Amino acid sequence: MLQITGLAASIDGKDILRGIDLTLPQGEVHAIMGPNGSGKSTLSYVLAGRDGYAVTSGSARLDGADLLAMTPDERAAAGLFLAFQYPVELPGVGNANFLRTALNAQRRARGESELDAVQFLKLARAATKQLSMPDDMLKRNVNVGFSGGEKKRNEVLQMALLRPRLAILDETDSGLDIDALKIVAEGVNALRGPNFSALVITHYQRLLDYIVPDRVHVLVGGRIVRSGGPELAHALEADGYAAIAAEAA
Amino acid sequence: MSAALAETAHSFLARYEGLRDHLPGDGAARQAAAAAFAASGLPGPRDEAWKYTPLRALTEIAFHAPLAALADARAPSALLPELGMPRLVLVDGRVQPDLSVLPDGVHISGFAAAPEFGALPGGGRDAMAALNTMLAEDGVRIEVPEGVDAGVLAVISLASEAAHHPVDFHPRHAIRLNAGARLTLLELSRGDGVYLHNPLTELQVGAGAALVAVRLQEESHSAFHLSGTYAEIADGGSYELFLLHLGARLVRSEIDVTLAGPGARFALRAAQALGEARHADITTIVRHAAPHCASRQSVRTVLDGQARGVFQGRVEVARGAQKSDGYQMSQALLLSPDAEMDTKPQLEIYADDVKCSHGATIGELDADQLFYLQSRGVPRAEARGMLVHAFLAETVAALPHAGARGLAESAIAAWLGARPA
Numbered sequence: 001m002l003q004i005t006g007l008a009a010s011i012d013g014k015d016i017l018r019g020i021d022l023t024l025p026q027g028e029v030h031a032i033m034g035p036n037g038s039g040k041s042t043l044s045y046v047l048a049g050r051d052g053y054a055v056t057s058g059s060a061r062l063d064g065a066d067l068l069a070m071t072p073d074e075r076a077a078a079g080l081f082l083a084f085q086y087p088v089e090l091p092g093v094g095n096a097n098f099l100r101t102a103l104n105a106q107r108r109a110r111g112e113s114e115l116d117a118v119q120f121l122k123l124a125r126a127a128t129k130q131l132s133m134p135d136d137m138l139k140r141n142v143n144v145g146f147s148g149g150e151k152k153r154n155e156v157l158q159m160a161l162l163r164p165r166l167a168i169l170d171e172t173d174s175g176l177d178i179d180a181l182k183i184v185a186e187g188v189n190a191l192r193g194p195n196f197s198a199l200v201i202t203h204y205q206r207l208l209d210y211i212v213p214d215r216v217h218v219l220v221g222g223r224i225v226r227s228g229g230p231e232l233a234h235a236l237e238a239d240g241y242a243a244i245a246a247e248a249a
Numbered sequence: 250m251s252a253a254l255a256e257t258a259h260s261f262l263a264r265y266e267g268l269r270d271h272l273p274g275d276g277a278a279r280q281a282a283a284a285a286f287a288a289s290g291l292p293g294p295r296d297e298a299w300k301y302t303p304l305r306a307l308t309e310i311a312f313h314a315p316l317a318a319l320a321d322a323r324a325p326s327a328l329l330p331e332l333g334m335p336r337l338v339l340v341d342g343r344v345q346p347d348l349s350v351l352p353d354g355v356h357i358s359g360f361a362a363a364p365e366f367g368a369l370p371g372g373g374r375d376a377m378a379a380l381n382t383m384l385a386e387d388g389v390r391i392e393v394p395e396g397v398d399a400g401v402l403a404v405i406s407l408a409s410e411a412a413h414h415p416v417d418f419h420p421r422h423a424i425r426l427n428a429g430a431r432l433t434l435l436e437l438s439r440g441d442g443v444y445l446h447n448p449l450t451e452l453q454v455g456a457g458a459a460l461v462a463v464r465l466q467e468e469s470h471s472a473f474h475l476s477g478t479y480a481e482i483a484d485g486g487s488y489e490l491f492l493l494h495l496g497a498r499l500v501r502s503e504i505d506v507t508l509a510g511p512g513a514r515f516a517l518r519a520a521q522a523l524g525e526a527r528h529a530d531i532t533t534i535v536r537h538a539a540p541h542c543a544s545r546q547s548v549r550t551v552l553d554g555q556a557r558g559v560f561q562g563r564v565e566v567a568r569g570a571q572k573s574d575g576y577q578m579s580q581a582l583l584l585s586p587d588a589e590m591d592t593k594p595q596l597e598i599y600a601d602d603v604k605c606s607h608g609a610t611i612g613e614l615d616a617d618q619l620f621y622l623q624s625r626g627v628p629r630a631e632a633r634g635m636l637v638h639a640f641l642a643e644t645v646a647a648l649p650h651a652g653a654r655g656l657a658e659s660a661i662a663a664w665l666g667a668r669p670a
Contacts, residue, residue: 092639
């Protein structure tokens with residue numbers, strides 16, 4: 001499914017990722033935990049194709065295809081979805097229009113037929129209901145005037161509609177209260193299955209109580225220093241990153 | 250003035266000399282305008298108010314007077330939108346009664362039938378105003394009686410290309426709302442081919458009257474549109490102008506508003522969208538001549554290719570015009586490294602208890618917004634189009650008439666669709 005080999009990347013000449021090896025098999029959910037500045041967000045942006053990052057070595061393959069050779073929209077059409085840590089506001093772009101444009105662009109890229117407004121609204125209303133989101137969220141401009149929790153829920157709504165094969169959740173738990181956290185976790189869990197994989201990037205173990213990962217990887221200084229089962233997240237919570245980092249060094 | 254500008258000015262003067270005895274109205278006013286135009290010529294690069302809008306391109310074209318008979322016979326009805334409202338239609342600057350549908354409750358006449366020149370600020374010595382006064386043959390005159398709500402009325406200017414050579418026309422419009430009257434105007438200019446449309450509009454908004462105008466400039470991409478609007482707003486009256494520059498090779502809309510009585514208000518919401526080597530200029534002068542008046546101006550400009558945009562906004566607050574409230578904002582989006590925006594705000598304040606401010610931004614498309622859209626699967630070109638559309642959407646959404654919104658939407662969509670990705 002996702003195969004990352006020796007991935008190194010820098011920004012403005014500064015090395016951030018220093019050789020990441022990671023295999024995410026189909027149908028599994030892995031967590032990446034790490035302290036601030038360890039490269040968690042850089043990893044998610046490099047995989048999604050944001051400008052400004054230089055990949056200096058290594059590769060990332062999605063279902064065998066070279067992810068790094070694709071434009072961001074091609075990666076999305078190939079099944080990659082990044083839930084942003086800081087979702088971007090789009091004044092003047094209605095949420096429903098945004099979602100439908102995105103969905104139809106992906107369907108077009110995959111050679112599928114586009115959805116008309118009626119078909120789309122039916123899907124979207126069902127998805128908002130499932131995420132306990134008010135219908136007017138579809139009418140508002142994308143993320144404009146949304147609270148932190150609403151923005152994160154809107155990310156999960158997009159994920160629910162776009163149905164990616166691989167989701168990367170970049171600190172989706174940050175700034176969420178416990179109720180919002182549960183809704184977000186339910187949104188992710190609802191997608192779990194043999195055709196869905198996820199990388200859940202988080203600073204805290206809390207989210208992993210609700211989205212229980214198959215594997216946990218610890219990212220420190222741009223490298224994965226340790227991998228283990230879900231119990232590793234609890235060890236981190238108890239002992240802190242410093243102990244793990246020292247042990248790994 | 251350059252030799253080329255002088256030559257073009259001379260050809261307009263020669264036209265006037267040939268026509269003067271046949272032109273309607275006050276010969277003395279025309280003669281004074283001709284003398285002023287002979288002295289000033291066409292505005293050139295040394296004219297401060299025209300520094301950012303050179304008229305060189307105008308001098309490359311040999312303009313002729315439109316032929317009335319041809320225009321009547323070959324009205325470009327394909328350009329005439331079906332709006333389902335009363336309308337006054339002009340072809341090549343002449344009112345076409347056959348194409349017009351007159352409204353009720355409003356006094357309508359043509360300038361040719363009732364020629365009158367109003368008193369313009371500065372004696373009408375501005376070069377383009379003088380050119381209009383010198384050559385005006387027709388135009389619309391609209392008067393809304395006291396207290397009457399006249400609803401919506403379209404004034405549509407079409408250029409016919411009937412004569413198969415470039416034409417110039419200088420319609421003279423006068424619109425008067427008496428006290429407490431209301432009117433929504435939909436002003437539309439369209440055409441084919443090469444021409445110069447130089448309309449001058451005199452507006453009188455009476456006490457407590459309200460004029461809302463939606464002006465859609467969709468001229469041919471080979472045309473020149475140089476318009477002057479001179480408005481005087483009495484106490485408690487308001488003039489709300491929505492101005493969209495979507496066409497023309499070169500356009501300048503000069504808006505001169507005098508807030509003459511206490512509590513008068515002016516609001517401008519404008520958008521310009523252009524590419525290639527086209528040019529669009531909005532120049533405003535708002536005179537706060539009485540206390541407790543308010544003006545609001547917001548201009549959004551999108552430039553692609555080698556296009557050039559201009560917004561010059563001057564706010565003058567007279568001595569004694571206390572509690573004046575003036576605000577202007579210019580926002581420009583540059584889609585190409587070769588595009589250029591010139592913004593020039595000017596505040597001239599002679600009263601001490603006023604609130605006046607201005608702001609300007611010029612930027613590119615936001616990289617984070619582009620990445621966000623692309624990360625959702627929207628290809629880059631489509632994402633850029635969505636963000637440009639979003640930048641203009643607020644102005645279009647504010648248009649107070651559904652028909653006008655539809656026309657603006659399709660003009661913007663056509664422009665976005667025609668843009669190279």
